[in-house]
Amino acid sequence: MAPAVEISHLSFTYPGIDGRPPPGAPPFIEDVCFSLDAGQRCLLLGSNGAGKTTILKILGGKHMVDPSMVRVLGRSAFHDTALTSSGDLCYLGGEVCWRFTIFICLLLQLQAYVMLILDIDLSWRMHKASDGQRRRVQICMGLLKPFKVLLLDEITVDLDVLARANLLTYLKKECEERGATIIYATHIFDGLDDWPRHIVYIAHGKLQLALPLEKVKEMSQLSLMHRVYFTSDFGAFGPQRTVESWLRKERDEDRRRMKERKEKGLPEFDKKVTEGSRVIGDPAKSAARAVNNGWAAGRLASTVAGEENFVFSSNSVLRQ
Numbered sequence: 001m002a003p004a005v006e007i008s009h010l011s012f013t014y015p016g017i018d019g020r021p022p023p024g025a026p027p028f029i030e031d032v033c034f035s036l037d038a039g040q041r042c043l044l045l046g047s048n049g050a051g052k053t054t055i056l057k058i059l060g061g062k063h064m065v066d067p068s069m070v071r072v073l074g075r076s077a078f079h080d081t082a083l084t085s086s087g088d089l090c091y092l093g094g095e096v097c098w099r100f101t102i103f104i105c106l107l108l109q110l111q112a113y114v115m116l117i118l119d120i121d122l123s124w125r126m127h128k129a130s131d132g133q134r135r136r137v138q139i140c141m142g143l144l145k146p147f148k149v150l151l152l153d154e155i156t157v158d159l160d161v162l163a164r165a166n167l168l169t170y171l172k173k174e175c176e177e178r179g180a181t182i183i184y185a186t187h188i189f190d191g192l193d194d195w196p197r198h199i200v201y202i203a204h205g206k207l208q209l210a211l212p213l214e215k216v217k218e219m220s221q222l223s224l225m226h227r228v229y230f231t232s233d234f235g236a237f238g239p240q241r242t243v244e245s246w247l248r249k250e251r252d253e254d255r256r257r258m259k260e261r262k263e264k265g266l267p268e269f270d271k272k273v274t275e276g277s278r279v280i281g282d283p284a285k286s287a288a289r290a291v292n293n294g295w296a297a298g299r300l301a302s303t304v305a306g307e308e309n310f311v312f313s314s315n316s317v318l319r320q
């Protein structure tokens with residue numbers, strides 16, 4: 001049986017204002033490969049700006065890429081619009097479009113079970129609902145149809161502890177009982193010790209690790225014994241400290257690189273433009289990708305590669 005989610009040598013460049021990748025821009029997402037079988041619960045981890053949202057949006061069919069690079073339920077997420085319209089594939093993330101969600105929710109009054117889990121009160125009024133209440137309604141909306149693949153992009157930030165715990169339990173059950181597949185990008189590790197079965201870690205748009213949780217635990221323990229890099233066991237002390245150590249190592253390497261560049265008299269940050277060629281590796285596919293590389297949602301920064309500029313990742317963290 002085909003995997004529920006299959007990413008194969010995924011490369012992606014955000015397009016410039018003309019809708020095409022800027023000339024010479026190296027891909028931001030580069031050669032990412034991993035796959036997940038039906039029923040998997042996967043945590044997608046990485047620091048701010050690592051590329052988690054970009055990957056989830058590509059998987060959710062929001063950015064166009066070559067169909068061979070991303071398959072969801074054996075189909076192209078972008079080109080096969082029936083995937084999302086049927087509810088089989090659902091991406092939940094970003095800002096809450098809550099006027100719409102509350103309206104629809106009240107209109108449909110469906111999925112009483114999900115509404116119960118999220119404690120949604122139909123007497124809530126949109127001009128009075130809190131951020132967390134709006135978020136609950138947004139999540140409920142996303143779960144109205146029985147999804148097969150669910151992509152969650154840090155949507156539990158506004159939820160209180162109980163709502164989050166209930167939601168995680170519900171999602172786990174959906175995977176176990178219905179064979180749904182979930183990828184969950186988050187920076188919050190409370191209650192996640194036993195939740196994921198698979199871990200994917202991204203840094204600077206590149207895949208660092210894609211392994212079953214058990215393997216990550218083994219690696220952590222091994223490294224702990226050899227006092228190398230991981231500082232704790234993913235299982236015994238929870239994922240937070242393990243992930244913290246990965247991110248710390250990543251940050252230290254970035255700082256070291258910056259220092260080296262400074263010592264050599266180079267600018268601290270890499271210029272992203274390489275002269276001449278037009279984007280991505282494989283020449284056979286590069287023409288298709290150059291045209292086929294999606295659209296950029298409105299951002300507060302120029303998308304022209306190499307511009308010294310402030311850019312925001314999806315969680316609006318200021319970086320240069």
Ligand SMILES: Nc1ncnc2c1ncn2[C@@H]1O[C@H](COP(=O)(O)OP(=O)(O)OP(=O)(O)O)[C@@H](O)[C@H]1O
Binds near residue numbers: 028048054296299303
């Ligand atoms: N529409 C866009 N146009 C150009 N560049 C973008 C666009 N969206 C994101 N980026 C770039 O891609 C990088 C990765 O962003 P992304 O939102 O995927 O990161 P993330 O891992 O989800 O971060 P966070 O944890 O902060 O949500 C950002 O640093 C930003 O530079």
